Amino acid sequence: MARVVLNCPTMCNVKGCPNKSVAKGLCAKHYMRARRSGDPNKVRKRGPASKRPAGVSARTWTRFKHASNMIQAMGYSLEEFERMMNEVKRRNGSYNVSRLLRLAQYALEYLQQPVLITPPPPKD
Numbered sequence: 001m002a003r004v005v006l007n008c009p010t011m012c013n014v015k016g017c018p019n020k021s022v023a024k025g026l027c028a029k030h031y032m033r034a035r036r037s038g039d040p041n042k043v044r045k046r047g048p049a050s051k052r053p054a055g056v057s058a059r060t061w062t063r064f065k066h067a068s069n070m071i072q073a074m075g076y077s078l079e080e081f082e083r084m085m086n087e088v089k090r091r092n093g094s095y096n097v098s099r100l101l102r103l104a105q106y107a108l109e110y111l112q113q114p115v116l117i118t119p120p121p122p123k124d
């Protein structure tokens with residue numbers, strides 16, 4: 001009688017790992033680790049810690065960075081940037097990032113306007 005081999009996925013060989021194996025008896029995570037370093041338990045070094053202040057959402061932080069990058073790219077000085085930040089500061093001390101973005105957008109649109117060269121008045 002032929003043995004019926006069921007094509008059911010086996011579990012990852014790493015002790016305590018609850019995932020199904022995808023290759024060489026390892027789950028996707030541990031297989032990738034093994035491929036990278038030869039050791040399925042070796043984890044990569046952590047990336048640099050986020051500078052995002054506590055209480056600031058990831059979305060707001062992304063939008064703030066976008067606005068400050070725009071302002072920086074336009075060549076504003078740190079002093080001018082601080083002035084803009086002061087402009088968007090709320091009474092409770094928090095910053096209105098939407099306003100900062102609008103300010104940056106406005107400055108960019110202003111910079112992108114075509115320069116109109118007015119000819120000097122004719123001398124008579």
Ligand SMILES: [Zn+2]
Binds near residue numbers: 030
């Ligand atoms: Zn695993």
